[in-house]
Amino acid sequence: MISQLSWKIGGQQGEGVESTDKIFSTALNRLGYYLYGYRHFSSRIKGGHTNNKIRISTKPIRAISDDLDILVAFDQETIDLNAHELRENGVVVADAKFNPVVPEGVKARLFPVPITAIAEELGTSLFKNMAASGASWALLGLPLEVFNKAVEEEFGRKGPAVVEKNIEAVRKAAEFILEMNGGPLPEFQLEPADGKQKLFIIGNDAIGLGAVAAGCRFMPAYPITPASEIMEYLIKALPKFGGTVIQTEDEIAAVTMAIGGNYGGVRTMTASAGPGLSLMMEAIGLAGMTETPVVIVDTQRGGPSTGLPTKQEQSDLLAMIYGTHGEIPKIVLSPSTIEECFYDTVEAFNLAEKYQVPVILLTDLQLSLGKQSSELLDYNKIVIDRGRLVQGDLPELEANKMFKRYELSEDGVSPRSVPGQKYGIHHVTGVEHDQEGRPSESAINRKQMMDKRLGKLKNVKVTNPILVDAPHAEPDLLIIGMGSTGGTIDEARSRLDKQGIKTNHITVRLLNPFPVEELQPYLEKAKTVVVIENNATAQLASLIKLNVGYADKIKNLLKYNGNPFLPAEITTFCQELSPVWQR
Numbered sequence: 109m110i111s112q113l114s115w116k117i118g119g120q121q122g123e124g125v126e127s128t129d130k131i132f133s134t135a136l137n138r139l140g141y142y143l144y145g146y147r148h149f150s151s152r153i154k155g156g157h158t159n160n161k162i163r164i165s166t167k168p169i170r171a172i173s174d175d176l177d178i179l180v181a182f183d184q185e186t187i188d189l190n191a192h193e194l195r196e197n198g199v200v201v202a203d204a205k206f207n208p209v210v211p212e213g214v215k216a217r218l219f220p221v222p223i224t225a226i227a228e229e230l231g232t233s234l235f236k237n238m239a240a241s242g243a244s245w246a247l248l249g250l251p252l253e254v255f256n257k258a259v260e261e262e263f264g265r266k267g268p269a270v271v272e273k274n275i276e277a278v279r280k281a282a283e284f285i286l287e288m289n290g291g292p293l294p295e296f297q298l299e300p301a302d303g304k305q306k307l308f309i310i311g312n313d314a315i316g317l318g319a320v321a322a323g324c325r326f327m328p329a330y331p332i333t334p335a336s337e338i339m340e341y342l343i344k345a346l347p348k349f350g351g352t353v354i355q356t357e358d359e360i361a362a363v364t365m366a367i368g369g370n371y372g373g374v375r376t377m378t379a380s381a382g383p384g385l386s387l388m389m390e391a392i393g394l395a396g397m398t399e400t401p402v403v404i405v406d407t408q409r410g411g412p413s414t415g416l417p418t419k420q421e422q423s424d425l426l427a428m429i430y431g432t433h434g435e436i437p438k439i440v441l442s443p444s445t446i447e448e449c450f451y452d453t454v455e456a457f458n459l460a461e462k463y464q465v466p467v468i469l470l471t472d473l474q475l476s477l478g479k480q481s482s483e484l485l486d487y488n489k490i491v492i493d494r495g496r497l498v499q500g501d502l503p504e505l506e507a508n509k510m511f512k513r514y515e516l517s518e519d520g521v522s523p524r525s526v527p528g529q530k531y532g533i534h535h536v537t538g539v540e541h542d543q544e545g546r547p548s549e550s551a552i553n554r555k556q557m558m559d560k561r562l563g564k565l566k567n568v569k570v571t572n573p574i575l576v577d578a579p580h581a582e583p584d585l586l587i588i589g590m591g592s593t594g595g596t597i598d599e600a601r602s603r604l605d606k607q608g609i610k611t612n613h614i615t616v617r618l619l620n621p622f623p624v625e626e627l628q629p630y631l632e633k634a635k636t637v638v639v640i641e642n643n644a645t646a647q648l649a650s651l652i653k654l655n656v657g658y659a660d661k662i663k664n665l666l667k668y669n670g671n672p673f674l675p676a677e678i679t680t681f682c683q684e685l686s687p688v689w690q691r
């Protein structure tokens with residue numbers, strides 16, 4: 109029996125690949141397996157090759173696999189594009205309708221199954237996704253009743269007749285392939301899972317959950333890949349808690365409305381991707397100048413311009429830190445797991461109100477849309493901190509005086525009132541202003557206000573600004589990454605350690621203000637520093653050099669072809685740098 113297996117299904121976008129993967133992985137999740145998924149899809153609604161790859165394991169995993177055990181193909185293009193991933197004696201389960209052929213040089217077993225024919229016998233080709241799932245499920249020797257339960261839950265709303273026909277498609281395909289092979293494949297029998305309940309969600313859903321838990325009750329947003337699922341989740345969730353979502357006419361309206369919601373005292377967020385954040389930059393400057401808290405999610409994708417809307421990239425980093433004109437305080441957080449997407453969203457709201465600044469939650473497409481297993485979330489960890497938002501009555505104002513909304517303070521954070529609060533009246537303007545918000549071009553006032561605002565960053569305290577796994581006092585290699593690269597780096601490190609290469613790993617979670625004091629001692633002790641990132645210009649490495657130094661030690665591994673890193677790519681690169689390997 110084996111402890112893990114990799115399965116992929118592919119076809120033309122719009123012919124059921126996504127729903128096939130969904131039910132297959134849901135059933136595996138019910139059995140208690142750990143899962144990690146990657147979805148490759150085109151930036152159009154219908155047509156174009158798409159595939160979903162699921163890694164199945166009895167232990168926690170946070171990376172896609174280098175190779176592939178089972179490929180389920182709805183067309184020949186799927187085989188041609190993906191067969192190179194198959195390990196020796198891997199399996200192709202293909203629709204017999206298109207007379208499938210395995211490319212020359214690929215040592216894989218082909219199982220032509222009448223997937224479309226089975227579906228059409230039941231009344232429509234739409235049932236072929238369930239037939240395909242049933243065939244591969246049977247090869248694994250897993251109990252069909254668990255799979256059928258997932259089918260019932262997915263299609264139950266369409267009535268018992270539809271459910272029965274989908275289950276029949278599963279049964280017929282399973283029987284066909286078992287008869288063809290003489291039973292399940294012994295080498296693909298998975299060890300039993302632990303049976304524990306786990307979440308199986310995408311990062312965007314975890315962010316939506318975190319927003320609700322944080323007390324967010326308003327989300328203005330404009331749909332954009334790969335951020336739309338946050339909006340879609342909150343459209344369903346927020347009304348249950350007295351909140352609402354508004355689809356705005358564009359991202360400029362979304363962010364200004366979010367700023368207005370927070371100014372009114374309601375925890376408000378918006379979410380977008382690179383092109384949308386470009387449009388938001390002027391308004392983010394307004395939030396900085398008016399010291400209005402706001403939470404903004406940037407789900408990075410391939411750029412520039414429209415770029416690669418459905419592909420992986422981490423190229424917005426410097427734009428999120430330096431994109432606004434002028435100088436404002438800004439906090440940029442980068443979660444790296446499903447759990448962090450949840451807890452960091454809560455923390456983002458607390459930080460925004462505590463320091464009265466814009467907080468950007470920076471994810472990437474793989475983390476945002478890659479479905480993966482997660483431990484159950486602990487709502488007892490949730491703490492709400494509204495900073496210096498004044499609760500209750502304010503002191504009576506002197507004649508002709510206003511509330512000092514921008515009062516100079518030692519830590520740069522001033523008391524905050526909401527509209528309608530007695531004795532809380534003050535000016536709000538995007539131009540430079542005094543402590544009561546009145547416009548002022550005084551040189552003395554300007555310096556005081558700039559120092560006040562920027563001084564907030566000196567006091568920022570964030571939970572785990574870096575994640576450290578450093579078993580070696582003086583490692584051969586210190587590998588640094590951010591976002592979804594964390595799990596892939598961990599897997600590569602496990603291989604490197606077995607080869608006698610001493611490695612430490614740091615995931616940078618706080619990108620602004622940069623965690624200099626936390627990072628510095630680890631860079632100092634490492635012989636070589638390898639920075640892993642999905643962009644072409646080494647943006648994270650540039651930040652490290654700018655803030656911490658050690659430029660002579662830093663080596664870059666960059667990938668910007670739209671695909672996430674594979675463990676083997678990191679392993680090979682690090683081997684070539686290691687003094688152990690070079691010997």
